[in-house]
Amino acid sequence: xxxxxxxxxxxxxxxxxPSVYVARKHGVLYCxxxxxQGQTATTQEKQHTKLKASSKKESGKLEEILKNYEAVIGIxxxxxLSTQTKAFCSCPYxxxxxxxxxxxxxxxxLPGALxxxxxxxxxxxxxxxxxxxxxxxxxxxxxxxxxxxxxxxxGYQISQFDIPIATGGYLxxxxxxxxxxxxxxxxxxxxxxxxxxxxxxxxxxxxxxxxGIEAAEYAAELxxxxxxLGVSNGNMQEGSLRCDVxxxxxxxxxxxxxxxxxIKNLNSFSSVSRAIDFExxxxxxxxxxxxxxxxxxxxxxxxxxxxxxxxxxxxEGLSDYRYFPEPDLPGVTLTNEYINEIRDSLPxxxxxxxxxxxxxxxxxxxxxxxxxxxxxxxxxAATIATGADVKLAxxxxxxxxxxxxxxxxxxxxxxKLTPKELGELIASxxxxxxxxxxxKEILFELMAKGGTVEGIIKEKDLVQIVDPTEIExxxxxxxxxxxxxxxxxxxxxxxxxxxxAGQVMKETKxxxxxxxxxxxxxxxxxxxx
Amino acid sequence: xxxxxxxxxLENYRPPFDATAVRKLRESGxxxxxxTNLDEFGMGSTTEGSAYQVTANPWDLSRxxxxxxxxxAAAVSARQCMVALGSDTGGSVRQPASxxxxxxxxxxxxxxxxxGLVAYASSLxxxxxxxxxxxxxGILLGAISGHDKFDATSSKRDIPDYASQFVAIxxxxxxxxxxxxxxxxxxxxxxxxxxxxxSSVRDAVSHLEQLGCTATEVSLPSFSLGLPAYYILxxxxxxxxxxxxDGVRYGNQVFGDELNSLYGDSRAQGFGSEVKMRILMGTYxxxxxxxxxxxxxxxxxxxxxxxxxxxxxDNNDILISPAAPTVAYKIGEKKNDPLAMYAGDIMTVNVxxxxxxxxxxxxxxxxxxxxxxxxxxxxxxxxxxxxxxxxIGHIFEQTLPGCSFVPPIVADE
Ligand SMILES: [Zn+2]
Numbered sequence: 009x010x011x012x013x014x015x016x017x018x019x020x021x022x023x024x025x026p027s028v029y030v031a032r033k034h035g036v037l038y039c040x041x042x043x044x045q046g047q048t049a050t051t052q053e054k055q056h057t058k059l060k061a062s063s064k065k066e067s068g069k070l071e072e073i074l075k076n077y078e079a080v081i082g083i084x085x086x087x088x089l090s091t092q093t094k095a096f097c098s099c100p101y102x103x104x105x106x107x108x109x110x111x112x113x114x115x116x117x118l119p120g121a122l123x124x125x126x127x128x129x130x131x132x133x134x135x136x137x138x139x140x141x142x143x144x145x146x147x148x149x150x151x152x153x154x155x156x157x158x159x160x161x162x163g164y165q166i167s168q169f170d171i172p173i174a175t176g177g178y179l180x181x182x183x184x185x186x187x188x189x190x191x192x193x194x195x196x197x198x199x200x201x202x203x204x205x206x207x208x209x210x211x212x213x214x215x216x217x218x219x220g221i222e223a224a225e226y227a228a229e230l231x232x233x234x235x236x237l238g239v240s241n242g243n244m245q246e247g248s249l250r251c252d253v254x255x256x257x258x259x260x261x262x263x264x265x266x267x268x269x270x271i272k273n274l275n276s277f278s279s280v281s282r283a284i285d286f287e288x289x290x291x292x293x294x295x296x297x298x299x300x301x302x303x304x305x306x307x308x309x310x311x312x313x314x315x316x317x318x319x320x321x322x323x324e325g326l327s328d329y330r331y332f333p334e335p336d337l338p339g340v341t342l343t344n345e346y347i348n349e350i351r352d353s354l355p356x357x358x359x360x361x362x363x364x365x366x367x368x369x370x371x372x373x374x375x376x377x378x379x380x381x382x383x384x385x386x387x388x389a390a391t392i393a394t395g396a397d398v399k400l401a402x403x404x405x406x407x408x409x410x411x412x413x414x415x416x417x418x419x420x421x422x423x424k425l426t427p428k429e430l431g432e433l434i435a436s437x438x439x440x441x442x443x444x445x446x447x448k449e450i451l452f453e454l455m456a457k458g459g460t461v462e463g464i465i466k467e468k469d470l471v472q473i474v475d476p477t478e479i480e481x482x483x484x485x486x487x488x489x490x491x492x493x494x495x496x497x498x499x500x501x502x503x504x505x506x507x508x509a510g511q512v513m514k515e516t517k518x519x520x521x522x523x524x525x526x527x528x529x530x531x532x533x534x535x536x537x
Numbered sequence: 538x539x540x541x542x543x544x545x546x547l548e549n550y551r552p553p554f555d556a557t558a559v560r561k562l563r564e565s566g567x568x569x570x571x572x573t574n575l576d577e578f579g580m581g582s583t584t585e586g587s588a589y590q591v592t593a594n595p596w597d598l599s600r601x602x603x604x605x606x607x608x609x610a611a612a613v614s615a616r617q618c619m620v621a622l623g624s625d626t627g628g629s630v631r632q633p634a635s636x637x638x639x640x641x642x643x644x645x646x647x648x649x650x651x652x653g654l655v656a657y658a659s660s661l662x663x664x665x666x667x668x669x670x671x672x673x674x675g676i677l678l679g680a681i682s683g684h685d686k687f688d689a690t691s692s693k694r695d696i697p698d699y700a701s702q703f704v705a706i707x708x709x710x711x712x713x714x715x716x717x718x719x720x721x722x723x724x725x726x727x728x729x730x731x732x733x734x735x736s737s738v739r740d741a742v743s744h745l746e747q748l749g750c751t752a753t754e755v756s757l758p759s760f761s762l763g764l765p766a767y768y769i770l771x772x773x774x775x776x777x778x779x780x781x782x783d784g785v786r787y788g789n790q791v792f793g794d795e796l797n798s799l800y801g802d803s804r805a806q807g808f809g810s811e812v813k814m815r816i817l818m819g820t821y822x823x824x825x826x827x828x829x830x831x832x833x834x835x836x837x838x839x840x841x842x843x844x845x846x847x848x849x850x851d852n853n854d855i856l857i858s859p860a861a862p863t864v865a866y867k868i869g870e871k872k873n874d875p876l877a878m879y880a881g882d883i884m885t886v887n888v889x890x891x892x893x894x895x896x897x898x899x900x901x902x903x904x905x906x907x908x909x910x911x912x913x914x915x916x917x918x919x920x921x922x923x924x925x926x927x928x929i930g931h932i933f934e935q936t937l938p939g940c941s942f943v944p945p946i947v948a949d950e
Contacts, residue, residue, distance in 0.1 A: 113554055114687075117781050119540070119547065120556060120653040124689045152777055154823075156800055163780020330823035332832060335660035335774055337689050 070289060073296050079288045080265055081223050081255045082197075082215035083280075085230055086208050087240045088248040089132050095207035096123035096166065115205055117161030122336050125150075129207045130173075130340060132239040133199060134350050136209060137174030139233050139357055140196045146342050148173045150201070150334035155327070165202075167210075169331040172200035173340060179213075180359040181229045185373045187221050194226050201340075209239075215254065215265075220281035220288070227251050228277050228380070232358045235382045244276055251280055256303075257291040266291070266300075270307045271317055283310040287317050361385060374402045377410075387420045387427055394431025401434060408448065412455050424458035425451065432461040445518055446470050474521045476528060479512070482520070483529050486511045497533055505533065538569075542655040543577040543587040543605075546782045546807035556653020557688065558622060558664050558681040565680045570618055573608030577809045578779065579624050579657040581605050582632060582878050583871065586811045591868060594637060595944040597906030600865040603633030606665075610637040613667045616947050620677045621667040626657045627767050628861075628885025630665030631897040635860035635913025638899045638942040640930070642666040642674045643885075645920045646892035647692035649678075650685030656778040658771035659690075661889040669942070671898070671930040675699035678923060697924045706935040712749030713932050719745055720755035720853035725884055730862040737901035737912040738859050744900075744937060745857075745929075755849050755856065759841045760887060766838035767886035768879060769822050769831050775812075776819030782807065811875070839890045846891040850919045855929065858884050860897040860913035864905065884915060894918050896926040898933060899942045908945040 094101045097114035113121040137144050151169035177196035183189055195214030202210040211230065217223045231242040231249055242249045251274050256266035271287060274280045287308070294302045308317040356364075358379050365375045378388045384405070391401045409430075413420060433454070437447045442465060450464050465471055473479055486508055487494055497504040508529055512520055541547045559569065576586030584592040584607030592607045594600040595615040602611040606623025610633030613621050623630040625643040634641025642665055649664045656662060664681065668674035679700060684693040704713070721742055726735050742752050781787075784803020808816070822831035849856055861884055871878040888895045895917045902909035918926045941948075 113552075117786075118552065118554075119542065119550070119655040119781070119787075120552065120651075122652050122688050122690075124687060154777055154780060156780070156783065156797075158785065161781060161786065163783065164777055328825045330777075330820065330825075330828075332773060332777070332823050332828075335658075335690075336656075 070293065074288070074292055076260055077257050077288075077292045077295070078260050079218055079255055079257050079284070079291075080215045081217035081219075081253060081284060083213045083217070083223060083226060084252045084254070085211045085213075085227065086202065086250045086252075087136070087211065087230075087234050087242065089129060089207040089209060090238070090240050090248075091126055091128045091132070091207050093126055093128075094205050095126055095129055095201075096205070098126075101206060115161075123166060123334075125337060125340075126207060129201060130342075131350060132207075132237075133173045133201055133209055134342065134347060135237050135239055135354065136211070136234065137177070137199045138347070138351050138354060139237055140174070140177040140179055140199060140211070142174035142177030142196060142199055144174050144342060144347055145171055145340075146344075147171070147339055148201075149339040150337045151331045152334050153329045153331055155329060166334055166337070167202045168200035172198040173342075174199040179226060179229055179233070181222070181225045182362060182372065182376060183221065183225055184376060189372060192216075192222060192225075194222075220284035223251075223253060223284050224277040224281035227280050229358065232380065232382065236355055236357055238355075244274075250274075253280065253284060253287075255284060255287050255291075257288060257295060259295075266295070267303045267305055269303065269305070271310055272307060272320065273309045273311075275312070279310055279312060282315065283317055286310075286315065290317065358385075368398050370398065370402055374406060377406050378402060381420070383420050390427035391430045391434075394428055394435075396431040396434040397438065400438070401430065404430060404434065404451070408451055409455065412452065423455045425454040426458075429454055429459075429461050436461055436465070440472055440474060440521065441465065442470055442472050443518065443520075443522060446472070470517075470519060472521050473516055473519045474524060476524060479516075479520055479524055480528050480532075482512055482515050483508075483525075483532055486515060487532060494533075505529065508533065538572060540572065540655065541589070542579070543575045543589065544782075544807065544809070544812070545588045546784075546787055546804075547655075548588075550787055552653070554653065556664075557650035557685045559653065561681050561683075562677075567680070573606070573612050573621065575608055575623075575629075576605035577812050578655065578775065579605040579626055579629055579662075580775070580811050580815055582628070582881050583868075584608060584611075584633070585868065585872055586809060588809055593868070594865045594906075595946055596638060596865065596908065596910055598946075599867055600906065600910070601636065601868050601870075603636035603861070603865060605629040605633075606667075607633045607636075609667050610634050610639055610641065613637070613639045613669055614942075614944055616669065616943070619668070620673050622677075622681070623665050623667055624654055624657070625663050625665040625885075625889065626661045626771060627889050628882050630667065631885050631888075631895060631913070631915060632861045632881065634667060634897045635899070635911070635915075636865040638911030638913070638944065640666075640668045640671050640674045640899070640934075641860075641897040641913070642668075642678060642923070642927075643888065643895045643897075644678060644682070644923055645692070645894045646889075647690055648694075648894070648921065648923065649681050650683070650688040650691045652685055652687040652691075656774075658774035659778060660774060661767075661771055663889070671896070671927055671934050672700065672703050674896075675703065675923075675927040675931070678927075692921070694921055699924055699927050702924065702928050703931045709932060709936070714745060714929060715749035717745075717750040717855070717929070718853045719750045719752040720849055720856045721752055722760065722849075722856055722858045723754045723756045724758075724760040725858035729880070729883075730859060731864065731903070733903040734859050734861075734863060734912055737903065738857070738914045741898075741900035741914045741933075741937075742857060745933065748932060748936060752857075753853070755853060757842075757845050757849060757887075759838070759845045761883070762838045763842055763887035763890055764879065764883050766835040766842070767882070767890055768818070769835035770839065770890075772815040772819035773822045773832050773835075774819065776816045776823065779808075779812065779816055814875070842887055843891045846887070846893060846917075847919075850893075850917075854918075855922075855926065856917040858915050858917070860884055860915045864903045864910040864912055888915075888917055893920055894923045894926060896923075896930045898930050899940070900933075900937065901940065911942055 097112050099110040099112050099115055148171045150166050152164040153167050154164040175198045179194050181192045194216040197212040197214055200210050202208045234240040234242045240248055253271045254268050256268045258266045271283050274283055291303050306322045307320045309320040310317050361379045362375050379385050392398050433447055436442050437444055493504050512525055540552050574584055574587050574590055574592045576584055577588055581604045583601040584604040592602050592611050594602040595611055606629045609621035609623040612618050614637035630641045630643050643663055646663055651662055654664055666674045666677040682696045685691045746752050783800045861881055895915050897913045897915050899911045900914045901912045903912055916926050
């Protein structure tokens with residue numbers, strides 16, 4: 009604290025030294041998504057209903073009781089931001105890196121070290137706040153949340169307590185068609201800057217959800233949003249996106265809330281959904297058996313193996329975190345210009361995309377498939393940007409391409425077919441250059457090996473035969489070579505038309521234009537009778 | 538160099554980095570000769586609260602040098618070094634400067650980076666300067682000032698060339714401070730302040746008037762509220778800042794069966810009694826149910842104080858008060874009476890609450906010790922007006938008649 013100095017201090021030798029600190033460039037985001045991680049609530053829920061159906065008989069009675077109750081569910085989500093550095097120092101932060109490989113006096117909490125906020129964190133918070141339709145606080149501040157914990161070097165965490173950076177928004181969710189579909193608007197209470205070290209945003213929802221599906225879809229939409237915005241990889245397994253669920257039940261018609269239970273350790277959307285359904289059943293059973301007082305305010309842990317929630321810790325009154333304003337950090341001041349700049353730079357968000365695709369005439373099922381995964385959405389957008397027919401592009405992607413991805417366990421970014429070539433393929437079929445059947449063959453070749461539609465058509469001589477005289481010649485040859493079948497056909501066995509068509513296709517290696525082929529074939533078959 | 542902050546908990550701690558103020562000094566060619574004693578974590582007004590040694594006042598070895606940065610004040614006073622740094626949270630540079638007869642400068646909050654300063658109360662802590670002359674203190678301030686990207690609360694304002702405006706006595710006009718409006722704070726010259734201190738400060742004001750100033754009395758009715766507000770806020774922040782000394786990372790870890798006893802026992806043995814008392818006070822003031830009555834009200838008082846200083850400084854160029862209600866007292870005299878010790882901070886804490894700069898200059902003597910005991914007075918300016926304070930101080934010290942503030946043990950050598 010105190011320090012003495014000897015002579016040698018001369019006023020003329022003071023220099024303004026350039027600082028040794030070099031600002032890092034920000035901006036690397038990793039949003040690539042493997043299939044295994046690219047879960048959507050929808051795909052996982054299918055499995056869930058199957059599981060549940062098997063035990064339906066036993067729980068038939070419970071189902072009856074459940075009808076008399078409603079659940080009130082709110083979610084607190086922590087999103088780990090994909091900034092390159094930690095929140096309050098310039099140490100690099102990467103998920104999966106060895107802990108404590110990059111540390112400095114600041115993140116170690118050494119005496120005299122001070123936190124300095126990574127400005128990227130504010131930008132990300134504003135982005136998410138805007139995307140969640142929140143009101144942004146032009147002046148917010150940081151507070152210290154104090155408790156002793158071995159991983160907490162300073163004995164407190166820097167977070168936002170009474171003035172969060174954003175408040176009062178909502179999130180639009182479209183429920184999957186297989187669960188009855190429907191649009192939901194879930195309230196967002198607050199978005200706040202949270203936690204030292206790893207930069208986190210906390211998003212607190214209103215207690216607006218009523219079922220496990222709704223909660224899982226809320227979480228999935230939030231994941232989609234952070235990925236669309238590029239503020240986080242949103243990965244639940246890695247813990248980049250964590251959901252803690254607050255849940256209570258009450259008899260339908262009752263206004264006051266029941267006792268709130270918190271559930272932690274939810275590592276996937278399906279566990280969010282299943283944990284909630286389990287917890288609703290548990291609470292409703294207790295309540296219906298006159299044991300409502302056994303529902304206590306506590307934190308429960310979801311056990312994936314046992315498929316149930318268990319008590320983690322009971323809350324004995326509220327913990328006193330002795331919050332007070334963080335004196336080491338100035339308040340966070342946002343200007344309207346800054347907010348507008350960020351608003352103008354926002355990408356098209358999932359909700360906007362869904363509404364736009366709906367207007368293009370796609371079904372809700374198509375819309376959800378094409379917008380749920382940001383990479384699929386980008387692929388689709390790039391395909392229709394080539395001028396490809398919207399409905400055809402959707403069909404190809406949702407059909408053969410999706411099936412191929414699933415079989416090969418690839419993400420859409422891994423397949424070698426580019427959106428440009430998919431557009432080309434669709435155009436070639438539409439123009440009649442190749443048949444649909446050949447188009448499909450080319451598609452698989454392109455997905456596996458890459459290349460261009462034009463190249464494969466040329467290389468394999470796959471151009472469709474559209475010249476009627478050429479087709480006629482081949483038909484004649486086929487009829488001559490199959491006199492027996494011709495006789496049978498003319499004897500009334502008209503089903504044999506397919507056989508002749510197949511023979512022609514075989515001769516032309518599938519290149520004959522099917523419409524032309526059938527028309528001429530029918531003429532020939534019927535002509536001499 | 539070890540950095541203990543006067544605490545057993547940091548007994549063998551060697552920081553891996555230099556504080557920004559020290560780095561800047563080294564870059565300017567300064568030679569660091571050592572670190573000096575202080576009250577543990579800056580909590581005290583006598584330096585008796587150090588876990589290691591008791592520092593004596595060079596003017597009278599049976600008296601305290603003041604505190605918390607008493608070691609730095611004593612070292613400069615005894616001419617063991619040219620200049621020294623201290624930390625001023627509630628007067629820890631200015632009161633020891635007054636007790637030891639040296640110049641003490643507390644800059645505006647944010648003027649000097651706090652990076653590397655072991656935190657006591659972060660919203661009040663300021664690194665300050667000791668020198669045996671105003672010129673030395675100004676040169677020191679110029680070297681350590683400026684924005685630091687490692688301290689988000691440091692100011693981006695330009696740094697004036699503090700040294701260039703010093704005018705040597707031979708070139709001074711007859712009324713060099715003509716037109717300067719000086720407000721003497723009435724509440725600082727009332728009951729509870731040593732009468733000899735009052736007369737010394739009044740003499741200093743007369744001297745300023747002779748130099749051309751216009752002096753008037755100003756009233757700051759909120760002045761007495763500063764002391765309780767300061768002790769609540771400083772204790773609250775310190776209770777949080779000292780949480781990191783948990784026995785796991787620093788100091789002598791006490792073996793415990795479980796985590797809480799490890800934390801508790803290490804802290805029980807590592808911290809001194811004054812520190813423990815302030816942690817308890819601060820923890821209490823921040824606790825649910827007490828926060829509104831203590832911490833929040835203290836913050837409201839802080840705002841009132843800040844506004845009343847702003848108003849007084851809109852009407853005056855500088856404000857004047859004693860630096861402390863008394864001169865240096867005997868070692869041990871207030872050791873068992875913390876409230877009496879706290880009361881001695883009345884002159885200085887308000888300035889920290891308002892975040893303003895203040896300069897303490899020796900201005901006279903009171904009877905006591907082998908050769909009298911120095912009295913200091915305090916010049917308070919608007920935020921970032923260090924330049925003005927130093928200029929006035931430099932003229933004052935050159936023109937003050939018949940005063941040599943060299944302690945007898947040095948002068949006799
Ligand atoms: Zn770090």
